[in-house]
Amino acid sequence: MSGNQSKEINRAEVVDRNFVDFVxxxxxxxxxxxxxxxxxxxxxxxxxxxxxxxSRQLDLMARILKLENKVFYTIGSSGHEGNxxxxxxxxxxxxxxxxxxxxxxxxxRSRQIxxxxxxxxxxxxxxxxxxxxxxxxxxxxxxxxxxWVIPQTxxxxxxxxxAVGCALGIELVQRTTGDLPIPDDSIVLCxxxxxxxxxxxxxxxxxxxxxxxxQGLKAPVLFVCEDNGIGISVKTPENWISENFKxxxxxxxxxxxxxxxxxxxLQVKRAVDYCRQTREPVFLHLxxxxxxxxxxxxxxxxxxxxxxxxxxxxxxPLLQSAASVMNHGLMSADEIxxxxxxxxxxxxxxxxxxxxxxxxxxxxxxxxxxxxxDREKVHTEAARSTTExxxxxxxxxxxxxxxxxxxxxxxIQINRGLQDLMLKYPETVLFGEDVAQKGGVYTITKQLYKKxxxxxxxxxxxxxxxxxxxxxxxxxxxxxxxPEIQYLAYFHNACDQIRGEAASLQxxxxxxxxxxxxxxxxxxxxxxxxxxxxxxxxxIAAIRDIPGVIVACPSRGDDAVNMMxxxxxxxxxxQRVSLFIEPIALxxxxxxxxxxxxxxxKPYPEPGQYSPLGSPRIYQHKAxxxxxxxxxxxxxxxxxxxxxxxxxxxSDVQVMDLRWLQPLNAKAIKKQAEKFDRIIxxxxxxxxxxxxxxxxxxxxxxxxxxxxxxxxxxxxxFTPLADAAKLVLPNEQTILSALIESEV
Numbered sequence: 001m002s003g004n005q006s007k008e009i010n011r012a013e014v015v016d017r018n019f020v021d022f023v024x025x026x027x028x029x030x031x032x033x034x035x036x037x038x039x040x041x042x043x044x045x046x047x048x049x050x051x052x053x054x055s056r057q058l059d060l061m062a063r064i065l066k067l068e069n070k071v072f073y074t075i076g077s078s079g080h081e082g083n084x085x086x087x088x089x090x091x092x093x094x095x096x097x098x099x100x101x102x103x104x105x106x107x108x109r110s111r112q113i114x115x116x117x118x119x120x121x122x123x124x125x126x127x128x129x130x131x132x133x134x135x136x137x138x139x140x141x142x143x144x145x146x147x148w149v150i151p152q153t154x155x156x157x158x159x160x161x162x163a164v165g166c167a168l169g170i171e172l173v174q175r176t177t178g179d180l181p182i183p184d185d186s187i188v189l190c191x192x193x194x195x196x197x198x199x200x201x202x203x204x205x206x207x208x209x210x211x212x213x214x215q216g217l218k219a220p221v222l223f224v225c226e227d228n229g230i231g232i233s234v235k236t237p238e239n240w241i242s243e244n245f246k247x248x249x250x251x252x253x254x255x256x257x258x259x260x261x262x263x264x265x266l267q268v269k270r271a272v273d274y275c276r277q278t279r280e281p282v283f284l285h286l287x288x289x290x291x292x293x294x295x296x297x298x299x300x301x302x303x304x305x306x307x308x309x310x311x312x313x314x315x316x317p318l319l320q321s322a323a324s325v326m327n328h329g330l331m332s333a334d335e336i337x338x339x340x341x342x343x344x345x346x347x348x349x350x351x352x353x354x355x356x357x358x359x360x361x362x363x364x365x366x367x368x369x370x371x372x373x374d375r376e377k378v379h380t381e382a383a384r385s386t387t388e389x390x391x392x393x394x395x396x397x398x399x400x401x402x403x404x405x406x407x408x409x410x411x412i413q414i415n416r417g418l419q420d421l422m423l424k425y426p427e428t429v430l431f432g433e434d435v436a437q438k439g440g441v442y443t444i445t446k447q448l449y450k451k452x453x454x455x456x457x458x459x460x461x462x463x464x465x466x467x468x469x470x471x472x473x474x475x476x477x478x479x480x481x482x483p484e485i486q487y488l489a490y491f492h493n494a495c496d497q498i499r500g501e502a503a504s505l506q507x508x509x510x511x512x513x514x515x516x517x518x519x520x521x522x523x524x525x526x527x528x529x530x531x532x533x534x535x536x537x538x539x540i541a542a543i544r545d546i547p548g549v550i551v552a553c554p555s556r557g558d559d560a561v562n563m564m565x566x567x568x569x570x571x572x573x574x575q576r577v578s579l580f581i582e583p584i585a586l587x588x589x590x591x592x593x594x595x596x597x598x599x600x601x602k603p604y605p606e607p608g609q610y611s612p613l614g615s616p617r618i619y620q621h622k623a624x625x626x627x628x629x630x631x632x633x634x635x636x637x638x639x640x641x642x643x644x645x646x647x648x649x650x651s652d653v654q655v656m657d658l659r660w661l662q663p664l665n666a667k668a669i670k671k672q673a674e675k676f677d678r679i680i681x682x683x684x685x686x687x688x689x690x691x692x693x694x695x696x697x698x699x700x701x702x703x704x705x706x707x708x709x710x711x712x713x714x715x716x717x718f719t720p721l722a723d724a725a726k727l728v729l730p731n732e733q734t735i736l737s738a739l740i741e742s743e744v
Contacts, residue, residue, distance in 0.1 A: 011300065012063045012292045015078065015313055019056075019340070022319045023326075023333045031262075031327045039266040042330055047111060048088060048261055049321045052081035053343050055103035056318055058122055059292065061347040066296050070355040071126045073140035074296030077103030079289040080226050082258025082317050084108040085268040086189065086286075090222070093182050095476065096149045096189040097163040098142045099196070101226060101288075106142050106149070113146060119343075123350045129357035130365070136510030137360045145512045148182065150476060153508050156196050158500055160205030160223070161465050162515070163190035165473020167221035167281070168212060173477050175455045177427045181478055187275045188473075191224035191286075194241050195231020201465055201496075206251060208466040209281035213250030218279035222272060223251075225283065226258065228290040233303040245283045252278075258286040259317045262324050289315040369511035371548040372574045375613060381569035385607035386424040394423055394451065402604035409601055411587040413557030414444050416604055417564050418482070422452055425480050425568065431458050432467055432484030432520075441486060442522065442587050464494035468519070472502050475515035480571055488523030488581065489537035499546045502577045507548065514575030518567045524553075525684055525714070526585035526633050529725045533718035535584070536725065541689035543579055544662040550578035550613075551662035555586060555635040558602040559659060562611035570613070581661075583632045592636065593643060600636070614665035616656050618672070623654035626742055627673060628735070629695055630682035631658040638682050641735035649743055651678075664694050670702040678708040678742045682735055687713040708742040 035045055059076035066074050077083075080101040087108030090096070098105065103122070110118040124132040125140045134143035134151055143151030152159040167188040173180045196202055205223075212219045227241050246253045252274060256267035268284065275282040289312045293300045300309055325331050331339070360366050385391075395401050402416040422428050430445065430452075436459045439446030449457040460467050464485055471481035485491045498519070506514050525536040543551055552567060554560035560582065567578045592599035619639060628638045635657045642653035656672055658664065673679055679699070683692035692711045699709070712735060715728045 011309060011313070012060055015291050015316065016060055018313055018316065019318055019322070020337060023322050023336050023340075026323055026326055026333060028326050031324070033262070035262070035328060038262050039269055040262065042328065044088070045261060045324060045328070046330055048084045048108060049325050050339070051084045051087065051107035051111070052104050052318055052321055053340055054107045054119055054347075055081050055084075057340070057344045057347045058103055058119065060344065061351050062126055063292070063296050064348070065351050065355070070351065072128050073126055075100045075294065076292060077101040078291035079228055079312070079315070079317065080104065080258070082261070082264055082286065082288055083191065083224070083226060085256070085258070085261065085265050086191070086224060089269050089272045090187070090189045092147045094148065094186050094189055095166050095182065096147070097152055097159045097166070098149060098189070099152065099159070099192045099226075100142070101193070102142050102191060105191070106144075109147055109149070110144075116144070116146065119347055120350050120354070123347070123354040124357060126351060127354040127357060128359060129354055130360050131357055134510070135508045136369070138366065138510065139508050141508055143509055143513075150513050151505070151509045153504060154500055157192050157199040157202035157205070158496055160190055160192065160202050161208065161469020161497060162472035162476070162501060163188050163221055164205050164209050164212075164219065164466070165470035166476050167209070167219045167473065168217060168470065169474040169477045169479060170220065171218040171279075172429065172455070172474065173479060176429065177478070179478060185276055187220040187222055187272070189222050189224065191226055193231060194225055194227040194229065194236045195234065197225050197241065197244070204463050204465045205469065206248065206283070208461060208463065208469070210248055210250035211461050213280050219281045220275050220279045221281045222275045223281065223283045224286055226286050226288045228288045230290055232294045232298070241285055245285065248283070250281065252280060252282045253285065254282060255285045256287070258288045259315055260320045289317070291316060369509070370507045371576065372506070372511065373570070373576070373613070374573055377573045378566065378569045379610060379612060381573050382565045382610035383608045384424070386420070390423055391420065391607075394419065403606050405604060407598070407601040407603045408557060409588050409590050410554070410557040410560050410582070411442060411444055413602065413604055414560050414564070414582065415446060415448070417561035418445065419448060419451065421482070421564060421568050422448065422456065425572065427478060428480045428482060428568075429456050429458075429474060430482045430484070431460050431470065433460055433462050433486055435459060435484050440484065442584065444582070444587070445484070464490050465497055468494050468497035468502065471517045471519070472497070472515040475517055476513065480568070481517045483517060483519050485519060485521045487535060487537060488521050488540070489534045491521055492539070492542060495542055498549065498577065498579070503546050503548045506575065515577065516571035516575040517577055518564070518571055519577070519579045521579060521581050522584050523581045524583045524585065524632050525719055525725070525729050529722040532721045536719040538685045538714050538719065538729070540581065540661065540685055540691070544691065544694070548577065549662060550576060550660070551581065552578065552660050553581040553583065553632050554659060555583065555632055555657055556600060556602050558605050559611060559617060561605050562609055563659065565610040566613060569610070581632070585633055586636070589636070593640060611659065614660045614663070614668065616658050616660075616665065616668050616672070619655040619657070620653060623652040624675065625651035626653045626678045626680065626739060627656060627676040628653060628680045628682055629656045629658065629669065629673070631661060631691065633684050634682040634730070637730070637732045638735055641732045641739060644732070644736055645739040649740070651743060653739065658691070661691050664691070664698060666698045666702070669695060669698050670704060673699055673704045673706075677706050679706050680710045680712065680735065680738050680742065682730060683711070683713045684730055685714055686716050687711075688716050710738045710742070712738060
């Protein structure tokens with residue numbers, strides 16, 4: 001490679017040299033206006049400039065030490081250093097959901113409280129040190145507990161929905177528990193790039209904020225679009241951001257020059273003040289540029305011509321900041337260059353020191369914050385009940401208490417269980433599409449709105465990403481959300497809000513932040529051919545492989561109540577995220593073997609009862625010949641098939657209802673399976689990546705001996721309408737045939 005080619009590719013060296021040359025050659029001119037005219041002071045301008053230089057030198061250090069394998073992240077903030085204005089004007093108690101080009105913002109925000117060394121902290125993060133105060137070495141993220149910066153790992157805009165939820169949660173907490181962990185007039189800061197603003201997740205968040213504001217709800221979220229004109233290699237059309245966001249209802253648009261502190265500071269202040277004072281969502285369009293490529297491995301010369309690169313570099317905000325400092329007589333060129341070099345050396349020294357800092361070296365250390373579970377505490381909390389008098393008053397008398405009522409089907413028992421949980425936890429809020437006045441599509445939340453009011457039971461707009469984003473935002477402020485996703489098929493529209501966001505927060509914040517929730521999802525099949533695959537979604541593979549998530553699925557009403565008690569306690573004690581799949585076909589199921597037998601109606605569990613985490617339910621404990629392992633709708637089918645089988649065969653059949661689908665209880669499965677030499681696994685999910693595959697893996701790994709093993713599943717296809725659905729899903733006859741086959 002020639003010297004000229006090297007210079008063309010290494011734009012970091014060019015940007016560095018440009019700054020030095022600019023400062024050396026700058027001709028001081030009298031400023032057109034005083035700093036005070038633009039809302040600044042000499043001290044403030046110097047602070048902002050120093051934070052910009054710190055951010056720039058961290059980027060340059062990362063490019064250098066990456067080559068020595070001492071730094072493991074090179075997406076930088078160069079060109080975006082104007083966000084130091086947000087770091088100054090937005091309070092450190094205002095929750096912040098930041099994207100990866102927020103180095104300047106973090107340097108300046110750190111000045112708001114003592115005892116933080118942002119360069120050292122960032123170097124620890126770059127080096128993947130276990131002492132990194134943000135993630136403990138798990139990822140390079142901008143995060144800080146004392147600065148209320150909640151770590152975000154996404155490279156797109158999936159953090160926007162929870163920022164909206166956090167903003168709406170400020171008033172919601174004030175109206176419910178009143179125990180707000182931040183000042184009452186706080187706002188929520190959320191920044192992102194111009195390319196990310198086009199993402200469907202971002203558009204959903206903008207729409208949700210506008211929708212809320214349009215109805216008079218207080219949603220003080222400050223959306224900051226840092227517009228550098230390009231997303232990796234794809235250019236943003238000129239004027240696209242301004243034309244797209246200027247006229248949205250309920251969303252106030254502001255523009256600020258992020259390339260010039262003197263011009264931009266007052267513009268940013270106006271946006272921040274408007275958001276804080278009106279409690280309305282604001283879209284701040286912050287002009288930036290991008291220097292040194294998307295990341296250290298990005299060779300811009302491959303998709304941007306040299307004139308474009310040089311034009312972007314000429315807009316370097318540090319050049320304008322240095323000029324302002326010199327023009328106002330605050331520092332000489334020599335003083336600026338001395339500071340520039342000193343900060344460079346500080347970054348290099350601290351990065352080299354961080355490289356030798358302790359790292360995560362064991363799997364147990366890596367996963368420690370992923371899924372904390374204090375079983376004894378969780379079970380104690382699950383057994384705790386609210387006072388009897390509170391329950392008597394809410395249910396309408398002693399005889400009206402659900403445990404004093406006749407046995408009922410699952411829909412009614414879940415409704416009663418939710419009422420008990422709302423009484424037990426005043427911080428609980430229940431929301432989703434149609435859950436309030438209507439009481440849900442299947443009347444599961446019927447009458448709860450009348451009992452608890454709009455503060456705690458409310459409808460949302462039709463957007464699953466928003467529903468799960470609201471849950472995360474509410475939880476970050478201390479609420480305990482129970483969001484409802486109307487159907488399992490709809491959950492897949494928003495799966496990343498759990499996979500990439502909610503479930504990862506404890507892991508990537510080293511347990512410092514959390515967003516506990518219990519997500520209720522109506523799902524599975526057997527709607528007698530009604531509704532097709534949207535109402536008969538049996539795919540849970542995408543749920544089970546999400547690290548740290550608990551997936552539970554009851555098959556009867558009393559189990560549903562006891563499992564909800566445990567899941568809510570888990571959220572309360574260990575701040576966990578769980579998904580509660582409610583089988584639609586079993587909501588109203590009353591009978592087990594024959595029409596009218598009422599055997600699937602179950603009594604409401606007494607206060608103090610709960611389902612231990614991972615515990616299965618066993619039917620026919622004394623059976624010793626054949627074991628059926630199943631869950632959900634498979635439980636009834638298996639029990640019915642077993643009864644039919646035993647009218648003609650002497651072998652007895654035990655049915656094991658897993659109930660807890662993730663993580664699978666390997667110990668319980670092994671213990672039960674070892675008693676049998678014939679095992680049938682009934683899984684209504686699709687064959688590929690179903691729960692049954694996990695069960696078989698456990699049997700194989702634990703060397704369970706058997707002479708007959710059968711996996712019965714649904715077909716690898718979507719569920720069609722009408723009777724054709726019976727061709728796709730397993731049924732009692734399929735199970736019966738397997739039982740008969742096992743006799744051979």
